[in-house]
Amino acid sequence: MTRPDSSPARRIDPRRYYEAVEARDPVAERPPVCLYLEVTNRCNLLCTTCPRTYEELEPPADMSWKLFTSIVDQVPDLARVVLHGVGEPMLVKALPRMVRYLVDRGVYTLFNTNGTVLGERSGRALIDAGLDELRVSLDASNARSFQEIRGKNYFNRILKNVRAFRALQEREGHSKPRVSAWLTGLKETVSQLPDFVRVAAEVGVKEVYLQRLVYFNEAAIGKAQPDQTLFEQMSGEEAQYLKEAERLAHALGVVFSASGAASEPGMSLRNSEGNSPWSLCRRPWSLMYITANGRALPCCIAPFSQHGYDHYTLGDATQQTMREIWNGPAYREFRKALLSDRPRAACAGCGLRWSL
Secondary structure (H helix, E strand, O other), X not given: OOOOOOXXXXXXXXXXXXXXXXXXXXXXXXXXXXXXXXOEOOOOOOOOOOHHHOOOOOOOOEOOHHHHHHHHHHOOOOOEEEOOOOOOHHHOOOHHHHHHHHHOOOOEEEEEEOOOOOOHHHHHHHHHHOXXXXXXXXXXXXXXXXXXXXXXXXXXXXXXXXXXXXXXXXXXXXXXXXXEEEEEOOXXXXXXXXXXXXXXXXXXXXXXXXXXXXXOOOOOEOOEOHHHOOOOOOOHHHHHHHHHHHHHHHHHOOEEEEOOOOOOHHHHHOOOOOOOOOOOOOHHHHEEEEOOOOEEEOOOOHHHHOOOHHHOXXXXXXXXXXXXXXXXHHHHHHHHHHOOOOOOHHHHOOOHHHOO
């Protein structure tokens, strides 16, 4: 893959990588600047908002080192790589090596973890590898709610692990990785927002993010149900919990924000694009998502918004080059549909602010 000009990737803000897109046509004018590499689809939790709990999306696998390096080496000027998908990245022994491979190439590197296996040894390995950002998906402020949402009773273990990791960073003066705590917005847990901010502060985490619930329009699963979403459905009482969490975060010195391009939590829960919520999406021009088995998907949200990878598979990294996939027939048709008033079903209810 080659880029159209000599602009180096370091000029791209890795947290706003989508701003690198200047034109949206069926044929992308430049290679992706971001990769989502699903280093594993194995997981040790049974989250009630995740499709892998209810069906096998692909054969269980860890991404091989050969496939990982082949993908990375084919994409010049990467600004950002996210090492997660539907599995738990820290179950992969080669994860620190993968992080180091990317960091040595000047790539901003991050992933989400459930924190269950974040011990001193694994934590030090990530620090030594130069990981930029570590996102802890917690989704509850107490053990009972955690077990109901995430399927296992690991809440106190995770808090212990995160507290110890942050203490290690403070004790030894490590500014990286930046650690944040994430909560998926559900109606049944919105009242926990202030306590969630408090719990994060107590374990030394200074950033908290509220992310949108993604759910299937047909055959919804577990707690990922339309009646659980806060998007465009917040009551006055629920809005007060959000405001209380914002005030508490300010008092505790915690950044409280929203996922993706939204600058604050309330903004992420409102539809600003009317009947075309997909219309601002730049993902098919800025990023590629590759599963542990090498399947190319449009983004990390698609598996949560439509059943069946075959509906939005765009290529196979074990059989095709990144160049062949990126501007191949499947990607061109996908982009063309997204630019129309008839996008693919996985995109129809989506929008820029679902970005993770």
